[in-house]
Amino acid sequence: MSASLELWPSSPRRVGPPGRLDRLRRKVTDLPCALLLFVQLGALLLYPFVETATFGDYREAGRAIFGIIGLLVLFLAVRAVRATPALTWVAVVLGGPVVLLTVSEAIWPDNDSIAFWSALLHALFYFYTGYGLLRYMFADNWVTRDELYATGATFTVVAWGFAYLYVAVQFIWPNSFTIYGEAVPGVRSWYELLYLSITTMTSTGLSDIYAVTPHARSFVLLQQIAGMLYVALVVARLVGLTIARFRQ
Incomplete structure (x- = not known):
């Protein structure tokens, strides 16, 4: 079975049916990747409210809290599905x-x-973490059900x-990304670059944001290849498991 690690030590079993908190804790322990996936999908819907907020000086603080919560959930998922002990230590470092x-x-x-090093280390x-999830x-x-998530x-x-990574590229090579209709390339926000990243990863080509410098385009090309190879890996694994099951 897949190597996994509980998010927290199991408490002593008590007599009687499990309570609501116990059931919730069991679901989080058994399905850490589901928690990670739903939090990130929820972030796609919630982040625009932070991006367009009008509460002045508290806007950056809201982004920081939002980012730290996401990192906490991400670390819990890595700890739960680690393939080797070294994976957790690298995640901590x-x-x-x-x-x-x-x-x-x-x-x-x-x-x-600070913004540059933050973007680079985030990447x-x-x-x-993506490597650890692939190993998992x-x-x-x-x-398993969690592996589907x-x-x-x-x-x-x-x-x-x-x-x-695109945020970091934007610091090294300014004006690397532009939006359709913009006369002079400007600075793109993280959410705009996330929009570019997801449309590139899915190979839909629906983004009105695109790279205009050679260095930025090279990283976009790498992501396009990575997205294609990821789909190929998942399909190959499912086909391989199906063939193996029929052979048994």
Whole structure:
């Protein structure tokens, strides 16, 4: 069976039917990737309210809290589906500075150095988590319910990673991305680059935001290839498991 680790130590069993809190805890423990997937899908709907908020100085603080909650859930998912003990340690080493930089961005929103390193470490953290989820899905010859959710969670995690990578690219090569109808390329927000990332990952080509510099286009090309290979990997695994089941 797949290697997994409980999110927290199991409490002593009590006599009688499990309570509502126990049932909720069991679901979170058994389906960490489902939690990760639904939180990220919810973030797609909730983040625009933060992006367009009009509460002044508290806007950056709201983004920081929003980001830290997402990172916490992401770390819990990594800890639950880790393929090797080293995976958790790497996640901690990357995750700790990411949390500090996320808070620092809220305190010093105009500091480009903090914003750049935050984006770069966010990207590394999400990419490493995507690697861990892939290891989790391919760890055995059985497909569990949580591994099905991991298929979607891996996709969103990698898309998040590329969005942060594009933010870092934007700092190194300014005016790398533009929006249709814009005369002079400007600075794109993280949510705009997430929109570009997801449309690139799905190969739908529906984004009105696109790369205009050679370096930015090279990373977009890498994401297009990654999205195509990911779909091929998932299809190949499902076909392989189906053939193996018939052979048995």
